[in-house]
């Protein structure tokens with residue numbers, strides 16, 4: 353469809369690649385539904401959050417990686433009936449390829465590890481902060497994008513991997529002023545469900561589906577939950593026992609149900625004793641109802657929760673030892689977590705812990721005489737060369753305007769280039785907080 357000059361922007365096109373556009377109309381300046389702009393003050397808060405993500409990852413010796421936002425849709429087509437499956441932001445590109453905006457980062461990590469193959473040295477400890485997408489109908493008014501911090505360890509089979517990851521999450525919370533009174537981390541293992549279901553000879557194939565259904569607990573009614581479990585061939589007996597196990601909150605009860613020698617209970621005990629050594633026992637609790645909603649988890653699973661119970665999970669993760677074989681590769685032991693940028697900000701707001709992240713540009717440089725614009729530029733360059741931030745006034749502005757701007761950018765110093773001083777190679781420095789003022793030779797300025 354060719355854009356005829358008077359076609360209105362609102363006309364629908366029959367085929368890509370572009371919509372007829374009426375350039376006389378102002379474009380819609382708002383971001384697409386479910387997406388956000390980051391104007392400066394929001395970007396400063398986001399940078400503060402991400403800087404904390406990065407510094408914790410570096411404290412733990414993790415290396416940063418990144419992947420394309422655009423992936424093959426095939427990366428996310430998994431059995432198991434996950435909710436995320438129906439929300440993939442997918443489309444056909446101009447080469448008729450089925451592609452998707454990534455809904456999560458873990459499949460990309462697996463793809464890159466498989467691509468790199470044996471050339472990597474193990475264990476791999478990688479972190480990433482990436483934008484993830486979902487397409488859900490806007491009735492729920494939920495966001496369609498968010499940023500997720502991920503940390504993953506590939507090549508460590510035992511629970512020291514999970515213990516390390518949980519330690520990094522606790523370290524992050526402490527850094528931003530959140531205490532074990534604000535947030536806890538519920539820990540369980542999918543092997544608990546696996547062992548219960550094997551007691552009732554539930555086929556392995558139903559295991560993943562059952563986990564995905566059970567993750568909806570609290571979001572759908574018990575009746576609905578039972579109905580969905582029945583739909584994957586679980587007997588009433590199996591369902592009753594499964595639901596009974598999910599309410600277990602202590603190892604003693606768990607041992608009564610499963611015996612004290614199974615893999616599930618042993619791993620959990622190991623993890624809790626490691627937590628003691630790491631020093632974060634007060635942050636964690638066993639809770640058999642934690643299963644997480646991603647199909648690929650195989651063992652320990654955990655999620656950070658707001659103790660007031662107002663907010664959705666702050667973060668979540670676990671072990672996923674089978675993901676690589678679902679991509680046709682050799683299995684590798686793996687564990688990791690995802691930490692979204694939305695709930696944590698809501699939590700900080702709730703707890704009045706949102707930081708002030710003011711705009712701060714140390715210096716503002718201006719010349720009072722239009723003929724000295726070049727001189728002012730030189731002064732700015734000298735300072736910038738010494739690593740000092742400078743807002744250079746680029747037009748001829750009255751001093752009143754300059755002071756106003758200095759206040760808005762929280763400048764510490766106003767550097768005035770005046771003709772009398774400049775003739776002596778000097779400039780005037782004004783410390784804005786005290787009003788103190790002095791002259792200094794340009795080359796001595798720092």
Ligand SMILES: CC(=O)Nc1cnc2ccccc2c1
Nearest residue numbers: 484485486495496497498694
């Ligand atoms: C609270 C929130 O915004 N969650 C959120 C927002 N966008 C997403 C996009 C992809 C996958 C999960 C997502 C989750």
